[in-house]
Amino acid sequence: MDRARVGLKDVARLAGVSVKTVSNVVNDYVHVTPATRARVTAAIKELNYRPNLSARNLRQGRTGIIALAVPELDIPYFAELARLVIAAAEERGLTVLIDQTGGVREREQLVAENFRAHLIDGVIFSPLALTPEDLAARMDDTPMVLLGERVYEGPADHVVLDNVAAAREATLHLAGLGRRRVAAIGAQDDVAAETSRLRLTGYLDALTTAGLPADDRLIVPVEDYHRADGAQAMATLLDSGAASDAVFCFNDLLALGALRTLLERGFAVPDDVALAGFDDIEDGRYATPTLTTISPDKAGIAGRAVELLADRIAGGSKVAAREVRVGHQLEVRESTRGRHA
Template sequence: MDKPRVGLKDVARLAGVSVKTVSNVVNGYVHVTPATRTRVQAAIQELNYRPNLSARNLRQGRTGIIALAVPELDIPYFAELAHFVVACAEERGLTVLIDQTGASREREQLVAEGFRAHLIDGLIFSPLALTAEDLAARMDDTPMVLLGERVSEGPADHIVVDNVAAAREATLHLASLGRRRIAAIGAQDDVAAETSRLRLAGYHRALEEAGLPADDRLVVYVEAYHRADGARAMATLLDAGQRPDAVFCFNDPLALGALRTLLERGHTVPGDVALAGFDDIEDGRYSTPTLTTVSPDKQAIASQAVDLLVDRMAKGSQAGAREIYVPYKLVIRESTNG
């Protein structure tokens, strides 16, 4: 005979708490004391209790699943961000379905129009190809929170970092070291390259404030934001006889690629060339030298995004879209500080 299914009442009896308290622990509510949570989790483990998610979600009219759609998971920033989104969602009893769009307009359109709407309760979306007008015209009513710079003041809640201010601060740091030929690696002329445009604007603003001339020969355009692109861009600068004494790269993989080229060509970092990146990926903390970088608060981005999405899922409305800026800091390491 099959063993009887363990229920909330059994867990509550063993833990010495109410059924409501057990439900709160199972559903990830934060307003449970640590001692009570530990006692309930011990009872759950002892009884091998498994919540009936299908029945619970049917009662709530939900799947218990949200989606995260990002351009590229092989860019470490998005992989690390996905880690934090999954962790924050788990705390709220949610499962995350992760989708990679490749920054393809067609793929992003499918995501926005809800081709997986029957599977999910909400969407956290970092679009690169779609515009605010595209998203405002979507027919799908799945709650959505936007990440990144492509769609500002759009039709949905939006989490963003002030890229102009952050790029300005990183470039001013290089200028404060007495560097006068500060290059920029990461410019793009693609219509979707809003991040690039904002960081380039911050770079130019810092040069102006520091009284340094803007030299177009020191700005290198790239196709993508991978290590190989950074290595090629640095080689382009050196081969053209434009060796800078500092470089601001628009993300950390570009900086790590540039670092490799500099070292291969016999240049010291930061002795000959000071180097700074953007995103504070884990690799930069263990490179030689370690990488100075702009560190956006990825955990805050994830937490804010999940919180806003849960709020939208509860209210069932996209009215009154909110735009929230999350903090960043400049982390100074060996690549500029020696």
């Protein structure tokens, strides 16, 4: 049968059910028995039926497009997250529009107030500069799911990672290797630097747990979270004379920059200095040595964010704002265990 001509009636006839039942299965309506769903799904596959998403969206007053707004696409973490969001959205028949805010408050306010309301049905948003007060004052009612570390009391669902626990685990790993002078690269004083504050808290908590003193000379600030910042911060640490035998970097780009400086200065990693990062970007798996890092459940972040947003778009606006926490794990690689461990 010509796929272009296959309709709900054809699927219903083959499956032996009503057109309404086929519609319920196509739209993922929950109250369909497993046996009926299986028959309909088999008929859809046999006939190679494809729903007319454009027509359906038009009937429902939707575009079938969602937005993902992130600070920087040239940071691999956000690029990898965008790929996963696109994949999760495709499973629901949604197209993703990508927006880059640069972490600039004015651009983030445009996203929060949905200046593209005529184009999209909802937005997944990772803000850096906006305050809880900014979001509380939001007038737009377009569905929104927030990503990131800030605690926002409404008005949107929120997918978060426990940065304190993750940073604590990375630092305790370094201390557990017998390293007694564990430095931290990534501190920031900016009002919007919540990621930095949470990871610094986890680092300091771990030092206390391990019975190690906190030394301000071992906490090196950075302006941004790029490779060059990590390289410069590592140089600053080495030039300061504050001896360190391990370094926890607040993201993998900082760690890769720090690694380059250590190798240029003649230090062996991990023999002289053990090194750990955060984000588990692909670059770290191919560095020499490979990079020990905190690996957030990025697929979980993307999947849950799309799920929450799709639920809001489908009419779940009466449900109170939800916070979903995703997991992480420590990936131990050569930069702390050595090549032959």
